[in-house]
Amino acid sequence: MRDAVLIAPDYAEAHAGFLERCAEAGQSRSTPILLRFRAPAVNHLHRDVWGRLAFPVQLAVTLSPLGRDHGGFEGGAFILADEAAGRSAVRREIVCDRGDAVIFCTRDRPIRIGTAHARQPVFHGTTPITAGERYVLGCPFHEYK
8 A cells, every 4th residue: 555645745955955865764776767558558547656756747858759650659648637526537648759848747736616616536647558668757856665
């Protein structure tokens, strides 16, 4: 079972300070990762939260060209999907080419409900790769447990 995530951690002024807080919480596994997806791979919807502390945003940079004509990949659109509680989930697909970056919410995104705000759980993943290979640099800004 995963640790309960801190909803409002005290963020340090510099990233190094936040990583020190991660280490104090037992999270010392480095998170930047080079991902390779080869057809017919799919990256199912998930969250990158492995410990009590999670930075609210993370980054994914596409390193491969889009399109088989350019020696790249087909399919593999980046997906952001809200968790649906008794309703249809909102799902967004973002087609990325080499050099495109997506900054996205790690765990929740703020939503307006009337005059108040709430946290909407959000997941990320990809559509299936239908041809070629897709390389992505994934950069969560917190460490894993």
